[in-house]
Amino acid sequence: MDLHRAFWQRSGTSLALVAGLFWATAGQAGETAAPSEFAEAKRQAYQVSSIPADSLLLPAPKLPDLSPYTPEAVYAKLVRKPVGSVVVKRMLQQNPLIEFTGGDERLREWLKRQGEMPQVVFIEGGYVTPADLTRSLPEKYFRETEPGVYLARLPIVVSQGATLHIGKETKDFRLSSERGVFLINDGKLFITDTRLTAWREAENQQDWFKKKGRFRPFLNSWGGTETYIVNSVVSSLGYTASKSYGVSISQYSPAMHPIMQRSPPSGWLLNTMFDDMWYGFYCYEAYDVVLRGNTYRNNLVYGIDPHDRSRRLIIAENTAYGTVQKHGIIVSREVNDSWIFNNRSYENHLSGIVVDRSSVNNVLANNEVYRNKSDGITIYESGNNLLWANKAFNNGRHGIRVRNSSNVGLYENLAAANGLLGIYGHVKDLNGTDRDLQLDPFDMNLSLTVVGGRLIGNGSGAISVVTPQSVKLYRLEMLMPTKPTGIGMFGALADGKNQIIDLLVRQKKAVLVLPLDKLAQLQE
Incomplete structure (x- = not known):
């Protein structure tokens, strides 16, 4: 610098x-x-x-x-072999999920929504697509509701060493709000040329924000992971609970980091629309994240919000507007050595x-x-x-x-x-x-x-x-x-x-x- x-x-x-x-x-x-x-x-x-x-x-x-940060460069990172496996496990005592099950209140959320001892889908050992999930899981957990439209009814974890690719063959990847679904990346996640949507099954529609504190599905990528979201639409994710803000790229919590010993997470988010999110984007102790050419529209608290001790970020050519409560773009608490350029931020409630x-x-x-x-x-x-x-x-x-x-x-x-x-x-x-x-x-x-x-x-x-x-x-x-x-x-x-x-x-x-x-x- x-x-x-x-x-x-x-x-x-x-x-x-x-x-x-x-x-x-x-x-x-x-x-x-x-x-x-x-x-x-x-x-x-x-x-x-x-x-x-x-x-x-x-x-x-x-x-x-x-110039290095393009959809083509993301596609080139995809490794489709070996084919991974899909298994259902209990939610408790799983390291990537302790943040979400460690307190009685959060555990009750999943008990209430699943109606049984909470379970989670784990992707392990290689490359998996939504079509693979459909073949591997019973319909009560995951199903294709119409050609190219998938509904997840259990939380999904992409394990270390595994890859989930939600690609152009998928028209919409829907996360059920009633069932308490969320998506955790502990390996590699690619969302390309598609949609990711919080979904209310009862109304058969997108889970638009209505009330602060009400659960909505979310995506969180932990330490050591890579996350790529390209040419897509991500809608209505996130609520007030920790690491559940919408799309988050976050190092493990101070309690878990000594156990997990993972490097800072990273990712590229390119040419994607994020709308009606609690936070359009959040990161914590993340390095070398690139946000390029995205639109953050009508999100609730922030459009873009890199946080604690994140470094070497590139935030470029984005548009952030209509943020309901606070700012279009904010970096806060020791977000250092970063570049914010060629963005437009307008008609936000604060700055x-x-x-x-x-x-x-x-x-x-x-x-x-x-x-x-x-x-x-x-x-x-x-x-x-x-x-x-x-x-x-x-x-x-x-x-x-x-x-x-x-x-x-x-x-x-x-x-x-x-x-x-x-x-x-x-x-x-x-x-x-x-x-x-x-x-x-x-x-x-x-x-x-x-x-x-x-x-x-x-x-x-x-x-x-x-x-x-x-x-x-x-x-x-x-x-x-x-x-x-x-x-x-x-x-x-x-x-x-x-x-x-x-x-x-x-x-x-x-x-x-x-x-x-x-x-x-x-x-x-």
């Missing part, structure tokens, strides 16, 4: 200072943007200066080559894209985020991230929002016609909230580098940065103010606005805004 190292090296503070002492009072400007957050900041002295522009310049990020909870060393590039009810792009407690040439427009709150995050680079971004600010950086004290501070610590540090890009016609002003450790600006265009007072620059930029504009626009210099107390420390 040489690009990130270059950014960090260039983010050090310069002492080539040129006059300009002023006071910035957070409450005096931008109150229409976020009164409670501005009120947190204390009155602090800042100094405006010019610095060498070369110190801020970066080449455009070299984005990952997507378009979020980077959250100590997720560092990520690149967000060339994304379009618009008509989201909250921010376009939100960075929370996650430093050392680069935002390059993103477009955030017509969002309900801020175009780009950065909180409690250091060394965040905003390069060549467009923020236009957002309800509040084009760019809003601030600190926030999270003590006293419901945040678990041991699991998710934070520092009230903020530093931004804003180079290039345009801030156009945003409702409360162009940019506000409240209580930063430093702000660096260069080649930033601020056009079409919506208020007669002119370009809106608030927080630490407020009192020095005229000098900043003179340096940026007339002199075409780079600008450094630095707290006076920090300047004094650097000069000692």
Whole structure:
């Protein structure tokens, strides 16, 4: 990740200072943007200066080559021999299922739905298709209801060393909600050119979401597995229980991982529609997952949600819209060294894209985020991230929002016609909230580098940065103010606005805004 190292090296503070002492009072400007957050900041002295522009310049990020990640490459990974076997076993005391049977409440779910000691279909020893399942199982467990349409009435586990391939010969692979069916991959799973659907037998229809907490079928792939979903439609999976969110790629739980000793799971999800899911996608401690060219439509909580300690993810060319409760795309809790680019995220209930909870060393590039009810792009407690040439427009709150995050680079971004600010950086004290501070610590540090890009016609002003450790600006265009007072620059930029504009626009210099107390420390 040489690009990130270059950014960090260039983010050090310069002492080539040129006059300009002023006071910035957070409450005096931008109150229409976020009164409670501005009120947190204390009155602090800042100094405006010019610095060498070369110190801020970066080449455009070299984005990952997507050409290896194609349906053809997935088909080439299929190994159809040897033919596997299909057996029915009791659900209890099976390592891949302990997450789902370890508590009395979850075990009761399967007892109630199966009406007997819960059983599971295991695929073992090789390659199996839905047609093979039909030949191997009685109709009460699995059947072809019409040509190419299959109904699973027991949970299915793909064992280590086995492969399940649901391919184009299958029109729809249906998982019975009444029978408590789910699909666990502990080996290799291929879903290609087909449909995977949660199904209500009583109504003979897709199991559309109706009530939080009600069981719906789900797919989970454990540590050491490979999952490939290509050119397909996946619908109505997932509910609130752990690892049951919809489509999940997850390392084994901390209790099971020492027993199983499996490597991080991975997978490619390509050109597929995910709709009416509890989560469109979730992963946990997964590496090298590729999400390319998918559509996440009308999912309940999140469209895309990589989580804890996942690394080297590629999230590219996806569309996420209509998320009912939260964000279109979010990475959270130490999701590092990843790439989010060329995506569209719009009309979601909260933000378009979020980077959250100590997720560092990520690149967000060339994304379009618009008509989201909250921010376009939100960075929370996650430093050392680069935002390059993103477009955030017509969002309900801020175009780009950065909180409690250091060394965040905003390069060549467009923020236009957002309800509040084009760019809003601030600190926030999270003590006293419901945040678990041991699991998710934070520092009230903020530093931004804003180079290039345009801030156009945003409702409360162009940019506000409240209580930063430093702000660096260069080649930033601020056009079409919506208020007669002119370009809106608030927080630490407020009192020095005229000098900043003179340096940026007339002199075409780079600008450094630095707290006076920090300047004094650097000069000692």
